[in-house]
Amino acid sequence: MSFPGSGLAKGLAVTLRTMTKRSVTAQYPDVQPDLAPRTRGVIGLFEENCTVCMLCARECPDWCIYIDSHKETVPPAAPGGRERSRNVLDRFAIDFALCMYCGICIEVCPFDALFWSPEFEYAETDIRELTHERDKLREWMWTVPEPPALDPAAEEPKELTAARKTADKLAAQQAAEAEARNAPRPDGTENPGEAT
Numbered sequence: 064m065s066f067p068g069s070g071l072a073k074g075l076a077v078t079l080r081t082m083t084k085r086s087v088t089a090q091y092p093d094v095q096p097d098l099a100p101r102t103r104g105v106i107g108l109f110e111e112n113c114t115v116c117m118l119c120a121r122e123c124p125d126w127c128i129y130i131d132s133h134k135e136t137v138p139p140a141a142p143g144g145r146e147r148s149r150n151v152l153d154r155f156a157i158d159f160a161l162c163m164y165c166g167i168c169i170e171v172c173p174f175d176a177l178f179w180s181p182e183f184e185y186a187e188t189d190i191r192e193l194t195h196e197r198d199k200l201r202e203w204m205w206t207v208p209e210p211p212a213l214d215p216a217a218e219e220p221k222e223l224t225a226a227r228k229t230a231d232k233l234a235a236q237q238a239a240e241a242e243a244r245n246a247p248r249p250d251g252t253e254n255p256g257e258a259t
């Protein structure tokens with residue numbers, strides 16, 4: 064049940080509360096904003112990781128990723144082997160006038176070639192300048208923040224586990240070889256070991 068004039072009183076109370084609050088106006092550009100670590104500002108391309116699989120361009124809902132490439136034949140690594148072909152990137156561009164910053168391209172890239180950078184100061188007076196070509200996308204790469212440290216209780220990434228296992232195996236193999244070289248011969252004479 065409401066009393067006559069209670070709506071007006073509530074409205075005035077809200078106005079009073081707002082009037083007495085401190086102003087939160089951001090003084091940009093004099094004061095740079097304190098951005099969240101995962102801010103979606105612009106996309107950086109680490110093209111060494113890009114295999115031109117086209118997944119990002121196909122999945123982009125705005126069709127604003129432009130990729131051109133050609134195929135190159137790679138000679139066989141060993142005699143008698145087969146020639147291989149690989150894709151070579153000719154053009155990689157993102158039109159930020161169309162991009163809606165959904166992040167799908169970054170999510171779907173299977174080779175970690177795309178990253179969010181918090182940089183946002185790239186407004187242009189000419190809309191065509193908002194299509195960033197590969198050189199510009201690479202420059203954004205250097206503004207990508209380091210990933211946050213792993214939670215100490217988190218499971219070790221499988222890539223690290225595999226690399227550690229390989230390193231341990233190699234070290235054990237080298238130790239066994241060194242031991243075999245230095246072990247005494249069956250006739251009791253000393254093993255000369257590895258020639259120096």
Ligand code: SF4
Pocket residue numbers: 122123124125126127128157161162163164165166167168169
């Ligand atoms: S963030 Fe979304 S819209 Fe922008 S390029 Fe990537 S997939 Fe396309």
Ligand code: SF4
Pocket residue numbers: 112113114115116117118119120130171172173174175176177
């Ligand atoms: S999904 Fe990744 S690897 Fe594939 S074309 Fe796009 S950036 Fe390159």
